[in-house]
Amino acid sequence: MTDIRTAPAPSPPDGGSAPRKAPAAPARRRARGENLAGYLFMSPWIVGFLLLTAGPMLASLYLAFTDYNLFDSPRFVGFENFTEMFSDPRWRKSVEVTTSYVLVGTPLKLAAALAVALLLNKERRGQGFYRAAFYAPSLVGASVSVAIVWRALFSDDAVVDRSLQVFGVHLGGWIGDPDMVIYALVALTVWQFGAPMVIFLAGLQQVPRELYEAAQMDGASAWRRFCSITLPMISPVLFFNLLLETIHSFQIFASAYVVTNSKCGPADAGLVYTCYLYEQGWTNLRMGYASAMAWMLLVSVGLVTAVLFWSQRRWVHYEEDVR
Amino acid sequence: MSALIHPARRRSARSVLWHVGALVVLALVLYPLFWVLGSSLKPNEDIVGGLELFPTQPVFEHYRKLMDGIADIPVSTFFVNSLVLAFGSVAGVLFSCSLAAYAFARIDFRGRNLLFSLMIGTLLLPYHVLIIPQYVLFQKMELINTYVPLLLGKYLATDAFFVFLMMQFMRNLPRELDEAARLDGCGHPRIYWHIMLPLCRPALITSSIFTFIWSWNDFLGPLLYLNEPDKYPVSMGLKMFIDQDSAADYGGMVAMSVLALLPVLAFFLAFQRYLVEGAATSGLKG
Numbered sequence: 278m279t280d281i282r283t284a285p286a287p288s289p290p291d292g293g294s295a296p297r298k299a300p301a302a303p304a305r306r307r308a309r310g311e312n313l314a315g316y317l318f319m320s321p322w323i324v325g326f327l328l329l330t331a332g333p334m335l336a337s338l339y340l341a342f343t344d345y346n347l348f349d350s351p352r353f354v355g356f357e358n359f360t361e362m363f364s365d366p367r368w369r370k371s372v373e374v375t376t377s378y379v380l381v382g383t384p385l386k387l388a389a390a391l392a393v394a395l396l397l398n399k400e401r402r403g404q405g406f407y408r409a410a411f412y413a414p415s416l417v418g419a420s421v422s423v424a425i426v427w428r429a430l431f432s433d434d435a436v437v438d439r440s441l442q443v444f445g446v447h448l449g450g451w452i453g454d455p456d457m458v459i460y461a462l463v464a465l466t467v468w469q470f471g472a473p474m475v476i477f478l479a480g481l482q483q484v485p486r487e488l489y490e491a492a493q494m495d496g497a498s499a500w501r502r503f504c505s506i507t508l509p510m511i512s513p514v515l516f517f518n519l520l521l522e523t524i525h526s527f528q529i530f531a532s533a534y535v536v537t538n539s540k541c542g543p544a545d546a547g548l549v550y551t552c553y554l555y556e557q558g559w560t561n562l563r564m565g566y567a568s569a570m571a572w573m574l575l576v577s578v579g580l581v582t583a584v585l586f587w588s589q590r591r592w593v594h595y596e597e598d599v600r
Numbered sequence: 601m602s603a604l605i606h607p608a609r610r611r612s613a614r615s616v617l618w619h620v621g622a623l624v625v626l627a628l629v630l631y632p633l634f635w636v637l638g639s640s641l642k643p644n645e646d647i648v649g650g651l652e653l654f655p656t657q658p659v660f661e662h663y664r665k666l667m668d669g670i671a672d673i674p675v676s677t678f679f680v681n682s683l684v685l686a687f688g689s690v691a692g693v694l695f696s697c698s699l700a701a702y703a704f705a706r707i708d709f710r711g712r713n714l715l716f717s718l719m720i721g722t723l724l725l726p727y728h729v730l731i732i733p734q735y736v737l738f739q740k741m742e743l744i745n746t747y748v749p750l751l752l753g754k755y756l757a758t759d760a761f762f763v764f765l766m767m768q769f770m771r772n773l774p775r776e777l778d779e780a781a782r783l784d785g786c787g788h789p790r791i792y793w794h795i796m797l798p799l800c801r802p803a804l805i806t807s808s809i810f811t812f813i814w815s816w817n818d819f820l821g822p823l824l825y826l827n828e829p830d831k832y833p834v835s836m837g838l839k840m841f842i843d844q845d846s847a848a849d850y851g852g853m854v855a856m857s858v859l860a861l862l863p864v865l866a867f868f869l870a871f872q873r874y875l876v877e878g879a880a881t882s883g884l885k886g
Contacts, residue, residue: 432648
């Protein structure tokens with residue numbers, strides 16, 4: 278670094294006593310320099326945003342109102358794609374499958390994540406090891422390898438089937454059973470509870486010890502302490518996890534596609550929304566219909582997000598409320 | 601009655617109980633991973649339905665057969681392709697996301713707040729709204745069956761998670777550092793390159809590892825954009841195994857699954873601290 282004494286004097290601080298309307302020339306020059314530098318540093322992101330996010334969003338909104346097969350130019354059809362959707366039994370089926378996947382999978386996953394986080398929250402030797410090991414499935418869960426493992430584990434007369442038979446439950450293979458295949462997918466998402474778990478752990482570590490000590494003095498049971506202290510104190514983290522997991526679950530694709538043998542079956546029982554979108558877009562080359570489907574997904578996820586944000590006033594406690 | 605037992609001993613008994621409980625849950629959770637490893641060493645007929653986790657007499661024929669490749673393509677091709685894609689992605693993310701993160705964290709330019717809200721908005725945007733027009737765009741540019749569609753976004757900072765992660769990290773670095781550098785006559789490029797990047801190494805490592813693993817696991821991108829098997833990454837190579845399952849060659853499939861998991865698990869073991877902490881502080885998805 279150069280000697281501080283030879284460095285140029287700092288430019289006068291902006292604001293304060295300097296009149297707002299006519300800033301000193303160096304300050305103005307500096308502000309312009311800052312703008313230029315800012316936009317130069319942001320330029321990859323700006324190009325990416327325009328080319329790969331904003332532009333495609335507008336294009337997809339337009340395509341949603343067209344009939345487009347990728348080769349002929351798009352033909353404007355108004356709301357036809359949307360009206361067709363509601364009378365399309367397979368579309369309705371895909372909504373049903375995805376909704377039940379989100380509604381069953383997300384709460385179970387969060388419950389598992391919270392339960393294990395509570396287990397690991399106590400200071401014990403090997404805590405870091407457990408935390409990392411439980412996180413591992415979250416990293417590989419979306420891979421084709423794991424989807425293949427899942428198919429094998431949940432097929433007829435395989436490990437899961439046989440283990441359940443020990444308890445006198447005979448369900449057969451889950452993958453080939455229209456009533457059960459969705460639960461195989463739910464099991465796969467619950468298995469990846471490690472990601473929300475580490476976020477829960479970070480939240481649990483913020484809860485002040487004194488609260489528990491005071492409650493214990495007052496004779497509060499462990500369950501009571503959980504409901505009256507832990508849950509309210511971690512509710513912002515719970516909200517964050519719920520939001521993230523819900524948005525994430527709506528978009529399940531690879532695992533459903535591979536677990537169901539790229540057929541999203543049997544009998545469309547594994548037809549998650551994006552599987553149908555992929556089929557319409559790339560198998561049937563109905564890009565307009567698929568775009569309309571994508572926008573329905575966007576609107577649904579937006580609505581669910583809005584409802585969650587609205588609901589948080591009732592159950593999420595931020596620090597300010599406590600004080 | 602429990603009052604008669606020495607408190608210290610009671611504590612250690614509870615601790616043992618806790619470890620037993622945690623290990624049982626852990627064994628259950630890691631079972632699928634051990635299963636795939638064990639099964640890759642079993643003869644075909646024992647893979648589905650065989651109850652012991654590891655075979656008493658391991659066979660290596662599945663791995664040996666993998667060396668012959670699949671559909672005339674050596675398995676190593678898939679791995680080389682995956683490595684090219686993964687390292688290409690890492691380079692792109694490190695370059696573009698750190699630039700944007702620096703601008704958000706340290707440059708006071710007009711419109712910063714607007715751009716920041718737009719970036720946060722893309723975090724919550726379902727990717728599926730973009731795939732159709734992006735596909736049409738790359739198709740018009742005749743870039744289907746190249747790696748450009750899979751890599752371009754990485755060089756244009758579309759992974760907002762990493763911009764956010766690096767920005768949070770930079771914000772926590774003391775302001776005095778840049779101010780001192782500024783007094784010495786450094787501009788933003790030099791502050792970024794000589795001060796911020798070296799100090800951000802933990803955030804850069806976290807982002808690199810996540811990018812590598814996500815790229816390695818990616819399935820939808822290659823499924824859409826690649827159509828020649830010799831360009832396939834590992835995830836699509838695995839799909840080829842599934843598609844030709846008439847003979848139910850579970851052994852080859854499982855052995856290939858193990859090979860596909862190995863790099864991810866190796867990275868995980870080497871960098872698990874960064875990964876777990878990165879996930880906990882930023883809410884990254886695995």
